[in-house]
Amino acid sequence: MATFLYRLGRFAFRRRWLVTALWMAVLAAALTGAATLSKPTSDAFSIPGTPSQEAIDLLTERFPQASAGGASARMVFAAPAGRKLTEPEFRAVVSSAVAQLRQAPQVTSVSDPFTGGAVNEAGAVGFVQASYGVPAPEVTAASRDALTGVVDRARAGGLTVEVGGDVLQVQSENSLTEVIGVAVAAVVLVITFGSLVAAGLPLLTALLGIVISVCAITAATGFLTLSSTTPTLALMLGLAVAIDYALFIVSRYRNELAAGRDPEEAAGRAVGTAGSAVVFAGLTVVIALAALLVVGVPFLTQMGLAAAGTVTVAVIIALTLLPAMLGFAGRRITGGRQRGSQARPAFGVRWARLIARRPVAALLIGVVGLGVVAIPALDLHLGMPDDGTAAPASTQRKAYDLLAGGFGAGFNAPLTVVVDAGAGSAEAAAARAAGLIRGLDDVAAVTPPVVNAAGDTALLTVIPRSGPGDDATKDLVHAIRRHSGDVPGATVGVTGLTAINIDISAKLGDALLPYLAIVVGLAFALLTLVFRSLLVPLKATVGFLLSVAATFGAVVAVFQWGWAADLIGLEQTGPVISFLPIFLVGIVFGLAMDYQVFLVTRMREDFVQGADARQAVITGFGHGARVVTAAAIIMISVFAGFVLAPDPIVKSIGFALGIAVLFDAIVVRMTIVPAVMTLFGRAAWWLPAWLDRILPDVDVEGEKLRHLLDTPPASEGTTPAGKDTAPASEGTTPAGKDTAPASKDKATVYAGDGTAHASKNAAPAGQATAFTSGTETGESQALADEGGEPGHVAERVPV
Template identity: 35%
Template sequence: MSRTLAAVGRYAATHPWRTIGLWAVVAAAVFSLAAAFGGPTREDWDVPAAPAQHGTDLLRAHLPEMGNTSAQVVVHDDAPLPSGTLDELSGRLATLDHVLRVTPPRMSADGDTAVLVMQYDVPVTDPDVYEDISPIEEVVQPYRDAGLQVELGGELPGTAVGTMEGVGEMIGIGVALLVLLLVFRSVVAAGVPIVLAVAGLAVGGAGVTVLAGLISVTPYAPTIATMVGLGVGIDYALLLLTRMLEGRRAGLSVIESAARAGATAGRSVVLAGCTVLVSLLGLKLAGLTTFSTMGFATAIAVVAVMGTSLTLVPAVFRLTHRWVEKRFLRQVARPRGTRVERWSQRVAGRPVPWIVGAGLVMIVLAAPVLDMRTWPQSGSDDPASSQLRRAYDLVTEEFGAGAPTPYLFVADRSVVDAGTLAGTVAELRQRDDLVNVTDPQVSPDGAIAVVSAESVYVDNDARTGDQVDSLRTGLPDGVDLTGTSPMMSDIADRLAGRLWLVIAFVVATSMLLLLLMFRSVWIPVKAAAMNLLSVAAAYGVVTAVFQWGWGLELLGVDHARPVSTWLPILMFAILFGLSMDYEVFLLSRVREEYERTGDPRGSVARGLAATGTVITAAAAIMVAVFFGFISESATIIKMLGFGMGTAILLDATLVRMVLVPATMTLLGHRNWWLPAWLDRVLPRVAPEVHEDAPVLERV
């Protein structure tokens, strides 16, 4: 691997314009494929194995107005609403495309609030309606102009709020430029990693468009791909550029510096990228199409920025090295120990207290995870300024906690007779946790009957999951419980069960990769434990902030809520891969130093010193990219950005700068222990570090 990557770096630096031209041809080909075969992103929210899905399928087949998407139009005034106005509004809404029926207005007790439900003939993910509420807005606007408060809520309007505005990316790029300016003291050197990362990300984005033309790709996938791709793209370019500059400082030519960087830093980029890809592909095990497409899309972005970094960084360095080197070489002209190296030696001097102290901090931060409660999504999640939230609040205040998300009991009449169904309805009406239980509504073809009921709890209440289980336990064969809340409960249960499968796969595969990379038993065990600790601490912080409400107002969220069910698996898969990135960067350099000197303690200090600036800068950039997404309006994106930014911050400080050097100091030579029998059977992908290779001084 090292020889191949060295050859790539040498060729790119020797023929920079040819390399840039070849990259442009590949990019043009990908963009052409995107134009010819690409498609728009779209959701696929069906969960075939979920208990609620069977009832939904029956409704779509026999009573489509209740089985497909819907929208709530909530009308409110300070005085009782005139029936003529509501009838007129209902008639106009009924003329819109794909609307099968508009239910009669449901009036509040005082008559000042009404809810009209628009029932469609297509699911919410249909491209004709998904994220498009402009036809409804055009109909209701005259009534707003007349002084009525009209808010849109429910499933379909829920897809049109919280769309990405791109602010997070801009914040991340701005902070990245500032960090790189501080590191390199050169606008050109600072701009190279960013420009190349964005170029690679553009190709990756085109690849995601091609993927969307082949399968249903969730609209959140490009956001996650951008979030991860931008961060790792800058990291990879930064690592390669720094290693080339070190080669120049050691007296190598530009071309040999590029070759040496490819053989060392390039190998780290490939192996680190592989760990990220393994983690992302673990999302497939979550069993939901949404997660699978997020993993595939982000993997495409990672491959694109990885390939761009390995080829374009040496080519661009050859063309710009005079400007890039000028300040860097002057800045480090006098060999000296760095603050990072001195810090490493301090930690190595008393490793046990440092391990205990940092470990306790991480455990305390992780403690709230024991109280973590998850729920996919709710109409109450959005900010108070959102009309979806205003509609949700009006409906719950006027009609009850469960009114926005009624339960639907679907009876297959070929299995359930009239007497059994009547008995089931009577039992439901006797429950004190249900209200407004309706009489059965029979489908036109007589195949099914539907009973609607409302919970006394809001949809994301801690008791909803148990309520759903209790209701299902008491239902006779042939009756399915479906609706928004039962489907959300099924998704929560499914992901909670699959989380451990994803963790086991990602951890085991990543440990195997590290075992192959570093020919050591303890390195992968230690890395897995550290990364699991980082993720657990991030889970704990997210729980404390979003579920307990600690400092929530600072993030622009006005109330506490459960942690999104989508978050634990998504965060774990992404963060474990990114943490392994830094682990590979650091350990590759420590391994080189150890093989050169045989000094276990000194190699840790020198390896940390050599990568400290790069890892710190890369982590700062990654944290900025992730925290930048807190500015987005969607709560799940805020939560994801905050959680991942927190995890990277902890990983780059307490883990990488304290726990790793302290534990490696304690292990000493045992860090690199591998049984002889295992050494013989394992394939060799370890770095090729030769004794005559130039010794690189530390930044």
């Protein structure tokens, strides 16, 4: 793979105009598709095979008009304090609103609160139910405008009026969060590279990839019903990984330039080495997200595939468009930073040495710290969003609160009971079912049955005393289902939004551990393949589990318990969004493997090349720590920006992903990993001989590629760099390399990698040039601090 990517990188660099033109064509196609094919998103959730879905299917068959799938709006009226809706003044306002709403486009029916018992006992709160002939995504702007116009006129009549239901869906607005994430990423990149050009390339390619991906998802809404969270998740994940992947490749490109290679060769090697790791890291994220298929939840599968597609685009752009952009930038990407040869060791080296001196203490601090943070995860409760979890300032949330205050908390959690009497009397069976249900705990009311035209099926509406997210409501749903066999000759099913959300939460909760097992098994297998070790994958897997557990704990503490909720603008606590833990497992797995590859692969490389195990940990960690830290800060910043979003779902996703990267990259990879690797010593790289023989060599970091390109052919007059012998003849270079002919002013040397170029000083008369491992100052040293190896230079020594 590394050889193929090396050739791809050189091709993209050389044919940069063609590659750029192709990506511009893709961008134009994506923009056109989004503009012409897009339709509104929908936040309706369902899971085939659940009891509530089975009841919906029966409802659709027996009550086709009542279950046509049309949108609905519930307009809630509240009289001023001490007044009643039944007063002539306010009664006229409500009746006028009902009449206007009946004339609105796409509206098929509107209830009358004064004849349908939709005013509470105090007479202060009432509601109107409006049904639409089309699903929520197909409700036109004219219909919504008509609805808001009715609301405005009723408010002008002196009433408090709010609207709930799925007609006015809350759409996420993330423009500010995106700007914050990109701004912080730009600052981190400038600090990391010391060059505006180098910092700008990852941002440019990442933004292009995001635009293409989000436009493609938007165009897909013309063919698929997607949730409003789908593009938001793809946006935050795609932006973070795209910047990181470009960061790794640009950093390696600068290192290759510092080693004395020409720009095209440097681009090829950067894509062949760092690009290989990018492919592996991206592949792990894609596999983890695509594996959501096994959960069997359609909306979750769509979200996973959309995010996986965004990551795929980020990888392809990093391997093709980025080297093309490097071709336009040339050597300007190196900036002007210079450091002397006596500069103190980089922070990564100093940190690794500190950990290596006290590995047990570092390990205990990291593990115990994450363990303490994970404790709240024991109280994890899952739930699905409804109007009660909407932004507090939204009209949906205000309508929800008015109904709860006027009719009780359970009024927002109605349960639809479907009684299938078969060949018997549905009315008699429904009466028996209603009597049984009234005797259960937490039941506030049961409506009279509604029988279908065939007389074989009846509907009951059960109003609980507790709200939709309460455990008592969940217990009531399960109790009704347990007693469904107690009605002779009939079957009883429970559905409705509350029951559906309960079933979805249970389904996702049950799927969490099997999905986690799949991801952990995949992680162990992939890392065994990459690192050819058993202990390294075991360590990485345990570290991943620690990160996930600590993240769950932090999410529960903030979003369920309310700790530090004010700091992130969280005004409503409650159950954790049901799909968040599964998504978190998949995404954190991919990001954890990302950092694992870039850090530990370099340790393995140094160990294979002869360094002792402890020194390999220090030098390998030192090479990757700077870039991985910058990548982690960028990801944390991007995700943290979404914490400012008003939508609680987006806020929880942004917080969870940001804190997960913080735990995994900073605590696990930067502290626990070097500590454990130091304690393992040589045993870290042990692999049974039989397993070593059957495992394919994937060469993720391009070790074979470097060996192929850097090893000069055995010929008279040439010796590899680093040997204590001088070349027998001037101007000899490996076959296929650019030559720098020796003269009385210059001598040909190898830059520590087999690449020939002219040395800065020639040997004085009477001396020959021998190859040693002195470190070049200036640009080479500056870029070496970022994780690359400076080139070896020739020193004049008598021979």
